[in-house]
Structures are given as C-alpha cells and as structure tokens.
Amino acid sequence: MPAGTLYRGREGMWSWVAHRVTGVLIFFFLFVHVLDTALVRVSPEAYDDVVATYKTPLVALLEYGLVAAILFHALNGLRVIAVDFWSKGPRYQKQMLWTVVGIWVVLMVGALYPVLGHAVREVFGS
Template sequence: MATFFFLFVHVLDTALVRVNPETYDSVIETYKNPVVGLMELGLVAMVLYHALNGLRVMLVDFWSKGPQYQRVMLWTILAIWFVVMIPAAGRIFYNMFAGH
C-alpha cells in the first residue's frame, strides 16, 4: 500500500510541472520535512527488504538445498538489508535536516 500511495502521489505532483511550475515547486517544498523523510525511509526499508526476501524465496523454491539453508539465507538478507540501510538512512537524514 505504501508503494502504491507513493507512486500515486509522485505521478500527481510530477504532473503539476506541466500545469503550473510554481505550484509544483511549492508542493515539493512541503515534502521537505521530517515526517515525509521518515515515511520515505520506511518506504526504502520496505522495498529493499521485499527485494532481498524475494531472492531468498526464489532460492528456497528453485534450489534443491534452498529449504535446508533458508534460515541462514534469512539472516544473510537481514544482514545485507542492515548494511545497505545504513547509508540510505544517512542520506535521507541528511536531506531531512541539512541538505535543502
């Protein structure tokens, strides 16, 4: 649902560029606050986990030893998720508080 909502809002606000560029700029300016930044961080976290877990599920389904190693693969994708989320969160927090 979060991805759908993001895409819906993204299409609508991007369409404003053709209608009225000043309104587009004002709408984009409203996104530069910590609440939207935290929502963006949550969206990135969910999409990244979903992608990594999808790889794990494919390995469990299509690799003969997948079921045997599914717990190890779960911890592996969680570790990869955590390592990738550190710089992603850093960049989002930078945009929220320092990088206007």
C-alpha cells in the same frame, strides 16, 4: 516436535507477513508518487510546491521508512526467487532470511545520512 519443521510463527511466516505489508505500503506510495509527478504537466510551480513537502523533516522520516520497506521487499523478493528456483533454496531459506536482514541493516545504516542528514540539519541547525 523439532523446531525446524514448524512453519507457523517462525521465520518463514514472519518474512511472508513482512513481504505482504511492505508490498501494500509501497503500492500505495507508488500511486501517490505518480500523481505528484504528474504535476510537472500542470506547472513548474505546482510541482516544486509539492516536492517542497518531500523535503520537510517529517516527510524525510517517512522517506526513510519507504526506503526500509523497499529494501526489505527487494532483498526478501530475491530470497523468494531463490527458494522457488534454486534446488537448495527451501533448505537454506532461514539462513537466507538472516542474510537478507543483515544486508538490510547495513544498507539502512548507509542510508541514514543521505536520507535524513538534511532533516537533522534543519531541525537541530547546521
């Protein structure tokens, strides 16, 4: 059987799994994020206290993970739209996935310093 016709266990399936997992993770974060932002209606101190935890090195690492999840879900979502609406989409789904992964890697490298820079300075001193 030519490998290209096998869906299960290949790019198509794993990108679908990754899309699902990142989607669920992002939804749970969104729920927490609306709750923490709602603290601006309680008091400036309550909000600033919670946001302070977002600035700790450990949570910065989680933020980097969140950015990774969102960027993959966004880029792969555009790929899904292309597969559904572009007449040649299904034929190029594999190439599009590797394009998604390529752009994702570049953006993740770009996000390294802005998202994790302050955490590295805090842990290892400036």
